[in-house]
Amino acid sequence: MALRFIALLLVxxxxxxxxxxWTELPVPGPVVGMALLFVGVALRGSVPEGLDRVVDGLLANLSLLFVPAGVGVMLHIAMLREEWIAVTAAIVLSTILTIVxxxxxxxxxxxxxxxxxxxxx
Structure with a gap:
């Protein structure tokens, strides 16, 4: 049963x-996929129990998904040392914009x- 809902997330x-x-949207594909999933759940009127369990399992292990990002940061630490002002400004401004x-x-x-x-x- 869970495999079906994992496949749904991947689809x-x-x-x-x-x-x-196809449309050359300036938005990441997974974000569009998440919006499609949201529309499907909204049209259905409720979240299927199996999907709920699969998503809870993914969220419980979300920290593991940050490991590749951490490895990427360590791999490009020299570039970050050179561009720390731009990176810091981007993080601060995007955080403020998100809050607003x-x-x-x-x-x-x-x-x-x-x-x-x-x-x-």
């Missing part, structure tokens, strides 16, 4: 990669939910 990623290649966008989206969602409650109640 969604593959479809995302194919869409990015998340806050704006959350504020918008709160207003949206309040308006829905007022119209329903």
């Amino acid at each position: 969604c990623q593959l479809l995302g990669e194919m869409l990015v290649v 966008v998340t806050g704006l989206v959350m504020a918008g969602l709160i207003r949206w939910v309040e308006r829905r409650r007022q119209t329903e109640g």
Whole structure:
């Protein structure tokens, strides 16, 4: 059963990669695949129990997925020493941008939910 849902995750990623290649979107394929999975789950109305278990298992071991990134950092440490200002600026600015966008989206969602409650109640 779990193999079926692992295959579903991989198919969604593959479809995302194919869409990015065909449409030349400036977005990573796995992100598009995740959006496709989200649309599928939203249309279904709930997360299948098997998919829930598979995803929980992946999230429980998420730290293992950072090992290749750590190896890459160590492999290119000389380049990072030379470009540390640009890397630091990119990390700080992207973090600030993420916090601002998340806050704006959350504020918008709160207003949206309040308006829905007022119209329903």
